[in-house]
Amino acid sequence: MRGEELNVDKNTYFDSFNRQLHLLGKVMLGVSFVAMIAFSFVVGAMYDVAPSLSGFLSGLLQVGIIYYPVAIVEFLVYAPMLGVGGSYLAFLTGNLTNLKIPCAMNARELAGAKTGTPENEIISTISVATSAIVTTLILAAGVLLMTPLQPLLSSETLKPAFENVVPALFGAFGLKYYLKSPKIAVAPFVIMTLLCIFVPAVRNNTSIAIIPAGLMCIGIGVLLDKMGKLGDI
Amino acid sequence: MNYLSQVNAPGLYLMVGAIIGFVLIMCVLFLVRSYKAGLAIGMDKAVLKKTIRNSAVFTVLPSVGILVGVIALSGALGAPLSWMRLSVVGALQYELNVADIAAKAIGLSGLNVSEMSAGAFATVSLVMTVGILGGGLCCIFFLGRYLRKLGGKKKPAEPASAENAPAENAPAPKKRSNIGNIAMVAMFIGLCTAYISSYIGTFANDVSSFLPLLTACVAAAVMLAFTALAKNPRFRWVENFDVALSMLIAMAAAVIAGGVI
Incomplete structure (x- = not known):
C-alpha cells in the first residue's frame, strides 16, 4: 500500500512539474522566436533597408518545402525520446542529430533510465540543458577569442579533425548501439548502404535518409519483439 | 561602411548576446528545476550529478566542431548572425545550405560576399530563421497533446481515488509492453x-x-x-x-x- 501511495504522489508531483515545464517552454520558445525574427528587421532598420518580401517568400518556399516536413518528422521521432523539458530545450538550442539526441541517449544509458518513466524525462532534460549550456559557453568563448583562435581552428593540419566530428560521433555510437541489438541493425544497414552507394540523392541528404532508416529499424524491432526474438535491449 | 563591417557591428553583437543570454538563463532554469524534481521523486543525487558531468564532457568535442562551423559561416554572414544561428535552433548541416538557397532567391549567384549587402543580409537571415522554426512550432502547439497521446493519458494529474484504485484481489495488471x-x-x-x-x-x-x-x-x-x-x-x-x-x-x-x- 505504502509503495502505491508513493507512486501516486510521484506521478501527481511529476504531472504538476511537467505542466510548469510546458508553460515555461512555450514562453521560452515564443520569446526566442520573436527576438530572432526581430533581429533581421532591426538590422535592416540600422542600415535603412528592409528584408525583401518577394525574396523572403521565394526563399522560404524553397527552404520550407524541404525542411518543414523534416522538422515535423524530427518532432514526431525525437520528442518521445527527449520528454517535455528535453524537447523544448533541444528544439530551441538546435543541433539535434549531431549533439543533443546522442547526448541524451548516452546519459539515459549511463543512468539506466527506461523510456516513458519520470526518471527518463529528468535525465533527458538535465542532459540536454547541460549540453546546451556547455555549447553556448564554448561558442561564446570562441566568438570572443575568434581572432586568436581562427588560425588554430582553420589550420590545414587540424582541418580533418574538425571536419570529421560527426563521423567520429556516429562511429562510436553506431558500434555501441549495433552491439546492443545487432538483429535490428543488420538489414537496414545493408539496404541503406546499397542505397547510398547507388543513389546519390540518398547519400547526399542524410537528414532525409534518417526517415526510411529509422522506420525500417522500428518496424524490425517491433516485429522481432512480437515474435519474442528481440531479447532485452 | 562595407558589408562585412556592417554585419560585424557592435550593435549586432549586443542583440545576439542578449538573445543567447536569455536562452542560457532558460537552460539553467530547466536544469535546476529538473535536478530538484529528480531529488523530489527520489532519484539518487549521485546519478543526477553523473548525468551533468557526463553530458558536459560529451558535449565538448562536438561543440568545438560547431564553433568551426561558426567561423566558416562568419566569413559570409558575419560573426554575430553565425553565432546566433548555431547557438539557437540552428544546425551545422542546415545553415550554409539554406543561406545559399536564400541568397539565390533574392537574385544573387549564391552566398557570395562580394554580392552581399545589408538588405540581402536582412532577407537571408530572415529566411534562415523562419525556415528552421518548424520543430519549435510543433513543440509550442502539439508537444503536450502528442506526448499525452503516446503515454495513453486522458489528462495529466488525474487525482487518485479509492474508486479507481485496483481491488486487492484483482488480477495483476498485464506487464506493459516496452x-x-x-x-x-x-x-x-x-x-x-x-x-x-x-x-x-x-x-x-x-x-x-x-x-x-x-x-x-x-x-x-x-x-x-x-x-x-x-x-x-x-x-x-x-x-x-x-x-x-x-x-x-x-x-x-x-x-x-x-x-x-
Missing part, C-alpha cells in the same frame, strides 16, 4: 545507420573521400576496445568517457591520415 523503449533504440540505430551508410556510399563513389569512413571506423574500433575494457570492474569508469575518448582518438587518426595521405 514498445517505446524499442522504438527509441531502433530509431537511434536508424540514425547511426543513415550517417554510416552515407560515409560508405561516399567512399564507394569517390575513394579520395575516405576520411569520414576511416574516422567512423577508428571511433567504432576504439569504442569496441573500451566496451571490452569496461567489463572489467576495475575499468568500469571508462564507460563515463568512452564516447568522448573514442571521438578524440578517431579525430586524431583523421589528422594523421589527412597529413600522411
Whole structure:
C-alpha cells in the first residue's frame, strides 16, 4: 500500500512539474522566436533597408518545402525520446542529430533510465540543458577569442579533425548501439548502404535518409519483439 | 561602411548576446528545476550529478566542431548572425545550405560576399530563421497533446481515488509492453545507420573521400576496445568517457591520415 501511495504522489508531483515545464517552454520558445525574427528587421532598420518580401517568400518556399516536413518528422521521432523539458530545450538550442539526441541517449544509458518513466524525462532534460549550456559557453568563448583562435581552428593540419566530428560521433555510437541489438541493425544497414552507394540523392541528404532508416529499424524491432526474438535491449 | 563591417557591428553583437543570454538563463532554469524534481521523486543525487558531468564532457568535442562551423559561416554572414544561428535552433548541416538557397532567391549567384549587402543580409537571415522554426512550432502547439497521446493519458494529474484504485484481489495488471523503449533504440540505430551508410556510399563513389569512413571506423574500433575494457570492474569508469575518448582518438587518426595521405 505504502509503495502505491508513493507512486501516486510521484506521478501527481511529476504531472504538476511537467505542466510548469510546458508553460515555461512555450514562453521560452515564443520569446526566442520573436527576438530572432526581430533581429533581421532591426538590422535592416540600422542600415535603412528592409528584408525583401518577394525574396523572403521565394526563399522560404524553397527552404520550407524541404525542411518543414523534416522538422515535423524530427518532432514526431525525437520528442518521445527527449520528454517535455528535453524537447523544448533541444528544439530551441538546435543541433539535434549531431549533439543533443546522442547526448541524451548516452546519459539515459549511463543512468539506466527506461523510456516513458519520470526518471527518463529528468535525465533527458538535465542532459540536454547541460549540453546546451556547455555549447553556448564554448561558442561564446570562441566568438570572443575568434581572432586568436581562427588560425588554430582553420589550420590545414587540424582541418580533418574538425571536419570529421560527426563521423567520429556516429562511429562510436553506431558500434555501441549495433552491439546492443545487432538483429535490428543488420538489414537496414545493408539496404541503406546499397542505397547510398547507388543513389546519390540518398547519400547526399542524410537528414532525409534518417526517415526510411529509422522506420525500417522500428518496424524490425517491433516485429522481432512480437515474435519474442528481440531479447532485452 | 562595407558589408562585412556592417554585419560585424557592435550593435549586432549586443542583440545576439542578449538573445543567447536569455536562452542560457532558460537552460539553467530547466536544469535546476529538473535536478530538484529528480531529488523530489527520489532519484539518487549521485546519478543526477553523473548525468551533468557526463553530458558536459560529451558535449565538448562536438561543440568545438560547431564553433568551426561558426567561423566558416562568419566569413559570409558575419560573426554575430553565425553565432546566433548555431547557438539557437540552428544546425551545422542546415545553415550554409539554406543561406545559399536564400541568397539565390533574392537574385544573387549564391552566398557570395562580394554580392552581399545589408538588405540581402536582412532577407537571408530572415529566411534562415523562419525556415528552421518548424520543430519549435510543433513543440509550442502539439508537444503536450502528442506526448499525452503516446503515454495513453486522458489528462495529466488525474487525482487518485479509492474508486479507481485496483481491488486487492484483482488480477495483476498485464506487464506493459516496452514498445517505446524499442522504438527509441531502433530509431537511434536508424540514425547511426543513415550517417554510416552515407560515409560508405561516399567512399564507394569517390575513394579520395575516405576520411569520414576511416574516422567512423577508428571511433567504432576504439569504442569496441573500451566496451571490452569496461567489463572489467576495475575499468568500469571508462564507460563515463568512452564516447568522448573514442571521438578524440578517431579525430586524431583523421589528422594523421589527412597529413600522411
